[in-house]
Amino acid sequence: MATRSVAVPARPRGALLRWGRLPAAVRYALLLVALIVIWQAYWVIKEPSPFLFSGPRDVAEAFWDGWRDGNLASVTWTTLKILAVGIGIGAIVALTLTAFAALSQIGEDLLTMLVSILNPLPGVAVLPLAMLWFGLNTNALLFVIANAAAWPIAINLNTGFKTVNPTIVAVGRNIGLSSRRLITDVLAPAALPHAITGLKTAWAFGWRTIIAAELVFGVAGAEGGLGTYINNAKLFLNIPQVFAGLVTIAILGMAFEFLFGVLERRTIVRWGMKRST
Amino acid sequence: MRGSTKVRLRGATRADEFGGPVLSMDGVRLGYWGSRGFHLAVEEATFKVAAREHVIVIGQSGSGKSTLLKAVAGFVPPAGGTITVTGRTSLEPGPDRAVVFQEFDQLFPWRNVLENVAYPLRVNGWRRKDAAARAREYIELTGLSHAADKYPHELSGGMKQRVAIARALALEPLILLMDEPFGSLDAITRARLQRELRGILERTETTLFFVTHSIDEALILGDRVVVLHGVPSRVREIVDIRDVGPPDSAGYTEMRIHLRELLAIEGHDDGDA
Numbered sequence: 001m002a003t004r005s006v007a008v009p010a011r012p013r014g015a016l017l018r019w020g021r022l023p024a025a026v027r028y029a030l031l032l033v034a035l036i037v038i039w040q041a042y043w044v045i046k047e048p049s050p051f052l053f054s055g056p057r058d059v060a061e062a063f064w065d066g067w068r069d070g071n072l073a074s075v076t077w078t079t080l081k082i083l084a085v086g087i088g089i090g091a092i093v094a095l096t097l098t099a100f101a102a103l104s105q106i107g108e109d110l111l112t113m114l115v116s117i118l119n120p121l122p123g124v125a126v127l128p129l130a131m132l133w134f135g136l137n138t139n140a141l142l143f144v145i146a147n148a149a150a151w152p153i154a155i156n157l158n159t160g161f162k163t164v165n166p167t168i169v170a171v172g173r174n175i176g177l178s179s180r181r182l183i184t185d186v187l188a189p190a191a192l193p194h195a196i197t198g199l200k201t202a203w204a205f206g207w208r209t210i211i212a213a214e215l216v217f218g219v220a221g222a223e224g225g226l227g228t229y230i231n232n233a234k235l236f237l238n239i240p241q242v243f244a245g246l247v248t249i250a251i252l253g254m255a256f257e258f259l260f261g262v263l264e265r266r267t268i269v270r271w272g273m274k275r276s277t
Numbered sequence: 278m279r280g281s282t283k284v285r286l287r288g289a290t291r292a293d294e295f296g297g298p299v300l301s302m303d304g305v306r307l308g309y310w311g312s313r314g315f316h317l318a319v320e321e322a323t324f325k326v327a328a329r330e331h332v333i334v335i336g337q338s339g340s341g342k343s344t345l346l347k348a349v350a351g352f353v354p355p356a357g358g359t360i361t362v363t364g365r366t367s368l369e370p371g372p373d374r375a376v377v378f379q380e381f382d383q384l385f386p387w388r389n390v391l392e393n394v395a396y397p398l399r400v401n402g403w404r405r406k407d408a409a410a411r412a413r414e415y416i417e418l419t420g421l422s423h424a425a426d427k428y429p430h431e432l433s434g435g436m437k438q439r440v441a442i443a444r445a446l447a448l449e450p451l452i453l454l455m456d457e458p459f460g461s462l463d464a465i466t467r468a469r470l471q472r473e474l475r476g477i478l479e480r481t482e483t484t485l486f487f488v489t490h491s492i493d494e495a496l497i498l499g500d501r502v503v504v505l506h507g508v509p510s511r512v513r514e515i516v517d518i519r520d521v522g523p524p525d526s527a528g529y530t531e532m533r534i535h536l537r538e539l540l541a542i543e544g545h546d547d548g549d550a
Contacts (some may be wrong), residue, residue, distance in 0.1 A: 175397035272430020
């Protein structure tokens, strides 16, 4: 096998319009503009049915109107509220199970078993049961979201506590920490990288689950959220509103990604417990 | 390290008040539970450490020297015999026996240098301001004033060990326990830290219990050397090294050879000095 290595001069990055030298924000903004231009071009040239598709301008208008008249704001608030409470309940369940697992072998086994059974289950899969048990109301949604959030949090917390550097725990005991302070001052911050990962996953699972669940609920929900909003818009063939709902979901997703990024930079990245990306 | 730092000597004074030896090991037997049942590491150890004295425990890998230190720190209960620290025999881990470990990751990553040194003081009832002032004193003593607001991951291995030393000394322990603290450092940094530690210990009049496998380290830092030998180990000899002279003297070389011979396990002399 006569392979010969050939020195290939690296193509200067950003030769095209010096793309690579532009600030990241500008690069992403330009790409976004390009996508919108393509969208608009498709809308103008192909003229798809307005009952199936909307142009960027109509969507922007529907988005703007929705936020101005408070409709979109109120459904977004409803969804986020349910999501926060659901993830909160899931987190409490996860914390309890993890504490139990840390304290006893049977707790550890129980957690392992519950996680292996329930974690692979997509969150919405338990929705039919939840609807039977709780009815078509917020409680059913909370149950489904808590279930979707609890397991990723529990897995990550458990890993976090199990992989705490034993030297640091020894130092904690050496300097005279009580068991309670060993948990709050040493184990908790040491497990923070895993806790944040768990919370991020729980957020992502919960977010997908609540939108899907609301779509299934349709108009039946007492006070509707974003998924209900999209479903209603579809029923009335208000396609720009459907798109406006989707845009809202996308923007919220990005906003939370950003917030988690800020949280990580201020804590675990700053402390060298996670590499910056 | 500047000479201007005035360091209070609570640990040394308390040790003096007690009168007797700070640490007594009487027929201590030590082991731990492994995958194949109870593993005996130290068969019998008897020696004393007086106030202000630097006692180095030296032995090969597997001689149980680290287990001995963990027992004094209160992490491992002795399987036999008694360990007495200023009259007390029931030993829970505590800051009167502050430990410096070998591992670089013994600092709290989420606290900067100043907080790493001040936090144990806060835990032990110091007010925030006093703890910070004292932490600064010891950070200066270990030559880290310029890095006081750095986080551990921004420090080199040698600097991390300095912080760990400052943290332990700030607690002004009755006896400072060090478990091969320079074992993971490169040779040049290790030599510098050994020299500096010697100066700091003299200035702070700290009582030292130091574990190592390096004969040279023992000779640089110690007043007496406890040689552990065999598996499970016994104390083979306790050697006074106060008068061996500087590293290039005849007395030093002689002592080095003597310790090498004491450490050698029958047949193969792989004593790592």
